Amino acid sequence: MTTPARTAFDLGRRLSRENAVVVLDALCAATGLRTEEVIELSDLHPGARGITRLREVLPLVDGGAESPQESRMRLLLIDNGLPQPETQIVVRDHCGSFVARVDIGWEQWKVAVEYDGAQHWTDPAQRSKDIDRHAELTALGWLIIRVSADQLRTRPHIILNRARTALRTQGAHLNS
Incomplete structure (x- = not known):
């Protein structure tokens, strides 16, 4: 048995960046x-094997990701020069009533990137709710910006182009 911090310390040093x-x-x-908590532990072991990888990974970690695909999608956006997105943004209407929670996005510019798993395409009730x-x-x-598994796996440039266009349309000033 280990603590979550120790588990993160060990896995973050040993796994590839994306998997970590x-x-x-x-x-x-x-x-x-x-x-x-992991940073504090890493400070106690500055010469540990893989510590450089762990220190590269920790700023990218976000417990708001609700699936591996959301984590991968967030990394894709960050790695390609887009501003750091927020996770699980609660959207409210003009009266303050809850409307939705979006996977990843930029509240400042009202741009969301939503990963849609298979149920979003195959379940008629879910599809209607999504519409x-x-x-x-x-x-x-x-x-x-809606994203499927196929797009994330084989056509990430489409996601990036759509995200850049949406951010620019909403007033973001991007370098790339």
Whole structure:
């Protein structure tokens, strides 16, 4: 048995960058672990093998990711020069009533990137709910980029182009 911080310390040093972020996101979500706890532990072991990798991974960890694909999607955006997105953004209407929670995005510019797993395409009830949700978000001025597993795996440039275009449309000043 180890603490969540020790588990994160070990996995973050040993796994590839992408896998470490995915696993540590899930560990943080499941246990409430904060990256500061892992940083404190790493400070006690400055010469540990893989410590450089761990220090590269920790700023990328976000316990708000609700799936490995959301973690991968967030890394794709960051690695390609887009501003650091927030996770699980709560969107409210003009009266303060809850409308939706979006996977990843930039609240400042009202741009969301939503990973849609298979159930979003195959379940008629979920599909209908998604259509209504999209209409409500659009009415509030949000631009939504919907992403499938195939796009994330084989056509990430499409996601990036759409995200850049949406951010620029909403007033973001991007370097790339």
